[in-house]
Amino acid sequence: MAVALAASQERFDSRGHLFMVADGMGAHAAGELASKLATDVVPLTYHKLVDLSPPEALKEAVLQANRYINGRGEADLEFRGMGTTVDTLVILPQGALIAHVGDSRVYRLREECLEQLTFDHSLVWEMRAAGHLSENEEDIPSFIPRNVITRSMGPNPEVQADLEGPFPVQTGDTFLLCSDGLSGQLSDCRIGQILGCLEPGEAAQALVHVANLRGGPDNITVVIARITGPQRTLDSPKQKANFENGNGTPRPVHPIIWGLLGILPSLGGVFALANSPKVALALLLAAFLVGCGALIYRYTKPHRMVFDSRPRGKGPYRQTLCSPDAEFIDWVRDLVNQLREAAEKESWHVDWQPIHPHQEAGETATRDADFVKAGREYLRVICQIMGQVRQRQTRNEPDRAAGIF
Template identity: 45%
Template sequence: MAQSEKHEWAGCLQVAALSDVGMRRSNNQDHYGVAITQSWEDWQRRGHLFVVADGMGAHAAGELASEIAVEQVRHLYKKYIDKKPAMALTAAIEEANMIINRRGESNAAFHKMGTTCSCLLLLPQGAVMGHVGDSRIYRLRQGKLEQMTFDHSMAWEIKAATKGKEYSEDVYAAIPKNVITRSLGPSPEVEVDLEGAFPLEVGDTFMMCSDGASGPVSDEEIALILHSLEPTKAAQLMIDMANLRGGPDNITVIVVKVTGEQIANDPCKNDPLINEEDLPPPPMERVMRPIPRMLWIGLLLVLMASGLAYYFQQPLVTLGGVLITIFAGIFALVYRFTGELVQLPAKKKFRFGKGPYSETQCHADSNVALNLKILFDELSEAARTNEWKIDWETVHQIGGQADTEMKKGDYYKASRHYLLGIGSLMAQIRGQNGAKNPLDEDSRPDLG
C-alpha cells in the first residue's frame, strides 16, 4: 500500500509526498518526512524540512536504517535550536548517522545497515540541501530542470575524477550505477554535503526522490511531468512511470512548489544563513612587493660593464659582473614574492556546495515522444485485454491530440499529452488492478 500525504501552506506552498513498494520488492525500505511549520514566525526561524531516505541492508535492516534517519533528522534538527539552520541540519544528519551506526554494531542482524539521506530546507534565505548518498533533489525553474545534489555513487565519482579526459560513453556505461560511495550507518562518521542557499522564486518546483524513481524515469521526462502537472498528480505519475517500467526498487517522491510571492520575498531573506564563527576562514593572499627601479638600472649597468670587460678580454671582471647580476636577480624575485600574507575580504553572501550538477531543458525530442507513445499504446492495449472499465472517450481524445502533435513534429506537446494519457489510464486502472503492473504478462487474463 502506497503511503502519501499532501499539504498547502499559507497559500504560497504546495507539497505532495508519495512512497510505493514498487513491483519487485516485498517490503518498502524507503522512508520520507515532511515537517511543515505551524506559523509564519516559526518558518522564518527554522523553515520547512523535507527528508527522503533509501535504506540498504538484508532483511529489515535497510527499512530500519531509513526509518531512524528520517525520525532522528526531524527530531535533532529541532533540538539544535541554538545553531543556525544550515549548521543544525548538518549536525542532525551527523548525529543520526552515529545513532544508526551504534544500532547496527549492537545487533548482528543489522550490522553495516545503511541509508541514503537527502534533506531540503525551505527558508526565507532560500533552499538549503543536506545530502548523503544517491537519492536526488531536483529544481524546475522557468523550463529548466537542475539536479541540485551530487550522487555519491561509483558512477558519478569516477565521472567527476575523469572530467576533461576523453573516454567513450561505453566506458561510463559499464560502471555499476547502484554502487554508492557514501551513506549513513556503516561508519561512525560521515561527510555531509551542503548545497545552497538558492533564493526562491514563484513557480520553483523541487522534487526529492529515491533512485527507484530517478532510475526508470529520465530527466527529460521528469522535467515534462513537473512542468505539466500540479504536485499531487506529478508525484503520482512519477510512481506510475517507474512501476510501468518494471518498478525494480522502492519508489519515493516529494514534490514541493512555491506558489506565492510572500515566501519568495520575505523580509528575512537577507538575514545571515550561518553565524560568523561557522564561516570558513577567508582566503589568504601574499602581497607582491614592487622591486625598486634603481635596482634594475644598476643590474643593467653591471651587465653593460661585464660586456665591455669581455670585449677587452678581462675574464675575471666579466665573471664577477655576471655573478652579481644573477644573485641580484634572485634576490629581487625573492623580495617580490615573499611579501606579507593578508586576508582577502569575505564574500557578502556565502553559498555552500557547487550545485547544480546537471541541467536539462524542458523540451522533448522524437525519441522521448516515441518512448512515451509506445508506453501509452501498450497501456491502452493492456486495459482493453483485461476489460477494465476505462473512460475511453477521454483517453482517445488525449491520445488523438498527442498523435496529431506527433505528426506536426511538435514533440514537446505530443510528449505532454502522452504523459497526461498515461496518468489518466493509471488513475482508472489503479483501483481495478491492485499493485500489479498492467504491462506484466502475468497480470493479464488467460484468454486461451
C-alpha cells in the first residue's frame, strides 16, 4: 500500500492526497514484487506529471507502472507473468478520483450508506454486466469460479485502467481501499457497520482481524481515509469539478537554467575586473534574458484546457444501507463469545484485565440500545484479544486464532 499526503495547501490544491492498495498475484515472490513496483511507481509518476491534469496524470501513472512491471517480468523468467491489482484514490478539492485495475475495491461510507465506487474486474462481475448472471450471490452456479479476475497490471504491456469520478466529497465521508481478502470474507453491510462504529485506525485493525477470524488470508490490505474538515471538501454542490492542465502551480525549471543564472553574472564580474566591459555587459545581458525566460516559462502555461465536470466511469456500482442494529450486535457479540471460548479451550495466554472494561461497556450499551457504542466496544474486545495473539505470533509461537470460525 502507499499513502502520499500533500505537504502544503498549495500541493493539496494541485495534486491532492493519494492513497493506494495493490494486491500481488502469481508466485509469492512475484506477486510481492509486482505490488511493490506498483506502489512505488504510480505515486512517483503521478506527482511528476505536473503538466497533466490530475485525471490524466493518474491514468498515465497507472499505464506507465503497468509497462514497467511487464518489462521487469519479461526480463526475468522467475517473475514472468507477475501481476497485481491496483486501486489508487486521490482526494482533491474538486472531489475524489479513482484509478482501478482488478478486483480490489474502493468504498465510500456516507452517513449510513456504503457505496462501492469501483467495478470488479472478475469473471462473475463481467458475466453480470453481460446479463448472464443475476445480482443474487446465491444464484451463481457452483461451476463458475468466483476468484478469477479478468484484468490486472503486469502480465501484458498494455492494460485498460478504469478512471472513476470525481465523486463529490463532504465532511464525514469515509473512504476504504481494500484487497479482495477483506471483501471476500465480509459482506458490504458488515464492512459498513464496522466502519461506522470506529475511528479509521481502529476500524482498519478490526476489519482485518474479523476477516482473518472468518478464514481470510494473512495479507489483507486495508487503507481508510476520513474527511474531517471543509477545507478538504467540495461542500457546495454547485461548484464545478473542473481540472486544468498545470493546475495553477508553477512549472519546474531545469537546474541547468538556475546554474546559468548564477554563473553568467559571476563571469561578468570577472571580465569587468579584467577591463573587458563589453564582454561583461554581454554576459550580464545574457543572464537577464535567461532569467526572464525562466520566469516566463515557470509562471505561464502553453495552453489551459478545462475538462468538463461530468464524472468518469459509472460508479457507484452498489449501495448498501449499513446502520449498526441489534442484529449486527448479536453477530459481533457472537464473534467475541466464540473467540473467548477458543482462548480458554486452547489455553491462550491472554491478559483479560484490559479487556473486561470493553466487554462490560458493550453489554451496558446493548441494554441501552446504543448499537454504535456497543459495536465499538465489542470490536475493541476482538482487537485486544487478537493483538495479544499477534504479539505471541511474533515470538514464533503458533497462531491458532486465524480462521477458527
